[in-house]
Amino acid sequence: MISAESLTKQFIVRGVPLVAVNHLSFQVASGEVYGLLGPNGAGKTTTLRMIMGLLEPDSGYVEIGGVRSTNKSTDIRKQLGLISTNDGVYPWLTVREMLMYFADLYAVDPSLAAERLEELANLLDLRNFIDQRCSTLSTGQKQRVTLARGLMHDPPVMLLDEPTRGLDVVGSQAIFRFIDLLKQRGKVVLLSTHRLDEAERVCDRFGLLHRGNLQFEGTLEELRQATGKQHLVDMFIAFLNAPQVNAPKTDHPVNIPPNELSPQA
């Protein structure tokens, strides 16, 4: 359902070109959870932004259900739900008001939105605080509101950008349950994370991204065979230390600060 084809994006940082994503190609099918893994600065968020049409790729393209994503494609955006690390809430709105606002932003019919709100309130256990202002909610409650926000327009594709960053064990568990739920509903799930242990738990397939290059793609089993390592963390370190599988297909120098990867960072 998501098909990225040779996506490339370059930024100019301090006058020096920096290739954030380099000829990245991958596909994610319906009902599949695809983990886009990599250290900070690997190009995961840039990739998600290109999928959403918020960033124009320098070359390559993304197709959602066979339709190309560009910054003008509003229909594509209706197909996508985004939940990201930094997602906030509107402190002065109640949970209901905020969710209905996002339903309007996705042009969902108000009566349908009201039904969906009821359904999500049950599903994500929002009942007790649905008419409370968001500023009064706890971190966990805010997180559930954010998850509900991503589903108000019932998108077939969910993009999750580091959804567990900053959450405790209980919060992370809620996210895992949410991902399971999405999977059951047959959604396309693209999870970007540097928490390899979590990815191992929820993802069906992985793409290991390093300095904008896709180092490896496959299931956990395929990775084990390729590396001879048992755990994703060990495999990843092995990949990082090994010579690059795909040399950068660019003439520009790449200048990235020293590797910041640590498995639990």
Add this chain to the structure above:
Amino acid sequence: MNEYLSNGRLWRLCQKELRESLRDRRTLFTLVLMPILVYPLLSMALQRLVIGANSKAKEVTEYVIGVEDEETGDKIRDLLIEAQQTSERGFSSPIKVTRTDDPMEKDTANSPVKPSDEIPTYKIEMADRGTLDQALRDGRLDLLIAKLNIETTKLERGIFPAYIIQAEFRQNDLRSETALSGFRRATQLINDYQAALFRKQIDRKIPVAMTFNATGIFEKADLSSSIAGVIPLVLILMTITGAVYPAIDLTAGERERGTMEALIATPAPRFALLLSKYVAVVTVAVLTALANLFATWMTLSFGGLGQALFGKSGFSIMMLLQILPLLVIFACFFSAILLALCSFARSFKEAQAYLIPVMLLSLGPGLVTLMPNVQFTTLLGIVPLLNILMLSRDIMTGQSSLVPAFAAVFSTIIYACATLVVASRLFGAEAATSGSQESWSELLGRPKKRQMLPDIGELAIYLALLFPVFFVASNLGGMFELKGSWALFFNAAILFVLFMFLPLLYSWYRRIDLVITFRLSEGVGRGEPIGKRAARWIGYVAGVLLLSTALWMVAFEAYLLFEGWSLASQLSEEDKERLKSDFLAVPFWVVLLTGAVAPAIAEEFFFRGFVLSAFRSKLTAFRSVLFTSLLFGLFHVIAGSVLSIEKFLPTIILGMAIGFVAVRTGSLFPGILLHALHNGLVFSMSRFTEQDLARWFGEDTKHIPVVWLCGGVLSMALGAGVLFLSSQRNQTHEDSN
């Protein structure tokens, strides 16, 4: 887009923004608490000021009376001495206030100046009527004796002279009114004393009988109307204050809360998002305006200040109803500005950093409205911010006129719409969401890599440095009292330093390619056989010659046009004559060298070199030429100590022509030639006397004859054609730049 503008969806989006703003306690604080606190305090301060001015007016012992001739002066002096003596004799007039029937004088009766028995000391000044009128308006004169007639009446006791005096004073001005009141008292004393004498018949001497009339003139220089001018400024500043917080909160606040990405990831069009935010900001601004207006009205009505400032009727409901729509229009305009600025910011802190200079800048026009002699003209009617301030001031002082008012309202609405469109483009822009932020060191330091062209940031930095230096430098000649040729050479030297040498140095420092940026190569013909290149250059020279023979006419006619609109530099005839004779005293070769050759080289290096290339790094050729020409025009307007608005249009047209030549040929040199020829022709024209021009143009017109103009258009078209053809083929050169 339609699905967002229908089904009440847009209204629901607005509702969300309104909820967010109005539920926020900080918004409510500026909305309600500020007016409650500020106005009573302001009122107290102003009242002190008025009382202070009042007591200051009382301290003054000598008032100035203006008369036109010596005879009138002598008569007035005698009259005052007579009154003084009467007063010293202990004669007290029973009547304190003499007249309130004259409609122009009603306000006097309500003014803080109350008549007393004392006759103040007066000084009599003599001048012609024009000078006296001006002096009265400026406050150098307190009372003007406009007319003094002596009529004689024959009574049984003899012939009695009766003085009929017509005076003028400044209405609502404490000092002038005190002077008037004292003078009236003097005439009254004499009248009463005479009546008493007649009654008692104790003295044979017969005093003069007085008829005294006074007309008040409006004068903006007085304190009360200055304070009336402060009120719109305060109202507008408070309206801005109300809009600032929601504007930041609804834009930069979205980023800070982490809701921006989710928001712009939705399919909702940016314009709809911004429009809903705009509605909320305008609503809060209008509510703030209402709260402030109400507080002002309350303070002025119940604090006693209203009558002191606006006469008997005080700050009327009518005035309130006129000011309110203005505040609403202003709120619409300023909210759009605030949203545009805040949309650019990534955080509250950044938004505040952008807004503070804007708030401070907006005080500038506020101060202009306090200047007494600035009239609200149609031209000022289109200056944003200043127009609304001046219109409110004029409404408050009861002097608004229709055309500037219309210009002010209409232009402000247009500015608001345009700004809103810009804001919607900036809101959630890709660069602001994820792009790298250039630090000062990156903008000012020496880059490691070479670059072909300067970018717009570098241009902005150079302009920011150039503008103040240029402003000071163009007035330096006058400071050193340089005259004639030396002044011209000095100015030419400044042009070379600021427009050629420093841009070259700055570009070298920034590792910008000098040959490409300043178009120092031969341009499109580079690398071709010598014959072809020569043919091209012959074409360039011919084209430029043809263009220049026509362009001076544009400059000439544009000057006449602006002169017709009274927008040309306001120089007195004497100054014009002096400048002309100074100019004619300079040898013509010096004029040509410093006024044609030097600016042509220096300004072309800067405008068609540095500036055009900087714009070209981001914009299309046409837009780059247009923006360069606008800057070129602006710099000619501010050159020298007076604003030469008449230069704006001709320099833009010249700039467009030279820009076109530079882009087409890819070389700076044909443009330098065109610029030099144009300036040379204009200066040559100015060497001719009006008689010479009349001989050519015809006696009854200042304009260029139609036949000449037709020839000019033809020659311009021909020149453009020749240039176009001779710069053809290798056209990709400019694009590769």
